Amino acid sequence: MIDEPTQELVIQYLLGELGPAEALDLRARLDMEREIRKFADEIQETLGSLALSSEALEPPTDLPELILRQERPERKIVEHRFRPILIFPWALAACLAIACLLLSFERTERQKRIAQLKADLVQTNRQLEVASQKNDDAEKALVALERKTHLSDMKIAMLKAQVASYEQAVAFVVWDRTNCTGIIQLDRLPPPGAGKDYQLWVIDSRSAQPISAGILAVQNDGLIHANFRTDEMIKSVGGFAISVEKSGGSNVPQGQIVLMGN
Amino acid sequence: LRERSALVRAALQKISGEQRKALELAFFDGFTHEQIAENLATPLGTIKARIRRGLLRLRDLMQEGL
Numbered sequence: 001m002i003d004e005p006t007q008e009l010v011i012q013y014l015l016g017e018l019g020p021a022e023a024l025d026l027r028a029r030l031d032m033e034r035e036i037r038k039f040a041d042e043i044q045e046t047l048g049s050l051a052l053s054s055e056a057l058e059p060p061t062d063l064p065e066l067i068l069r070q071e072r073p074e075r076k077i078v079e080h081r082f083r084p085i086l087i088f089p090w091a092l093a094a095c096l097a098i099a100c101l102l103l104s105f106e107r108t109e110r111q112k113r114i115a116q117l118k119a120d121l122v123q124t125n126r127q128l129e130v131a132s133q134k135n136d137d138a139e140k141a142l143v144a145l146e147r148k149t150h151l152s153d154m155k156i157a158m159l160k161a162q163v164a165s166y167e168q169a170v171a172f173v174v175w176d177r178t179n180c181t182g183i184i185q186l187d188r189l190p191p192p193g194a195g196k197d198y199q200l201w202v203i204d205s206r207s208a209q210p211i212s213a214g215i216l217a218v219q220n221d222g223l224i225h226a227n228f229r230t231d232e233m234i235k236s237v238g239g240f241a242i243s244v245e246k247s248g249g250s251n252v253p254q255g256q257i258v259l260m261g262n
Numbered sequence: 263l264r265e266r267s268a269l270v271r272a273a274l275q276k277i278s279g280e281q282r283k284a285l286e287l288a289f290f291d292g293f294t295h296e297q298i299a300e301n302l303a304t305p306l307g308t309i310k311a312r313i314r315r316g317l318l319r320l321r322d323l324m325q326e327g328l
Contacts, residue, residue, distance in 0.1 A: 052267040
């Protein structure tokens with residue numbers, strides 16, 4: 001049985017009222033005396049149970065805020081409210097960032113497009129060079145073909161004597177069908193006589209009358225080399241003829257035909 | 263826990279008012295025995311006795327389950 005002074009001493013110890021020296025002495029006794037230790041445990045449990053006697057209190061609703069203020073008194077609790085003035089710069093920055101991104105993307109695409117166009121231009125220039133070369137070749141071929149065509153349009157005729165006295169005469173005519181012009185070469189042709197002229201005629205197979213190609217002036221050596229042309233367009237040359245006409249010539253053959261050929 | 267709390271409150275109602283008052287001042291308000299004696303104008307020995315007897319009575323009541 002624990003005496004009353006010891007009981008009061010234990011109670012004061014449990015309530016924290018003993019000084020350091022008294023508490024040290026009592027702890028030594030608690031370690032050594034089992035009965036006192038048991039009494040101390042029971043009283044401590046009883047004191048602990050007293051805490052359950054108080055009514056349960058609901059914590060204040062602003063308890064978290066109070067705790068935060070005590071923990072961080074220097075910081076103000078910021079209310080999260082929608083503030084358009086603060087959001088506007090961020091929205092503007094976001095828009096600028098998006099615009100920069102889009103412009104950068106477009107710039108890259110344009111650079112790619114320019115590079116592609118340059119490559120196409122180089123290829124086109126090459127194709128143009130090849131085409132120009134082909135064109136030159138074609139022009140050359142065309143010129144050669146035209147020459148061939150031109151030669152094919154040429155008609156060469158040898159005139160034969162129609163009168164015995166002109167058997168010695170030699171006459172050639174080269175006729176250009178395209179331009180209706182010609183060259184005549186005559187040799188050993190006797191003089192036509194006083195008041196007479198040689199007149200060249202072009203025979204058009206589609207015309208009833210020969211067409212005059214002009215008067216032929218005979219040199220003293222009997223040689224004639226002259227260019228001539230007709231006033232009318234001759235579509236189909238049938239031959240050439242030289243007649244002796246009165247001086248100055250005639251619109252239609254009236255004199256004797258001395259040379260003719262086709 | 264609620265049952266235990268109800269048991270403690272019932273036990274407190276079974277001890278005397280003087281003992282209960284001394285215990286509340288010592289346990290809940292944190293007064294020392296001397297301060298309680300001074301506030302209640304009661305001798306220190308009487309206060310010590312009230313607290314001791316009150317605690318013993320509470321111990322017995324709770325051990326018995328009232």
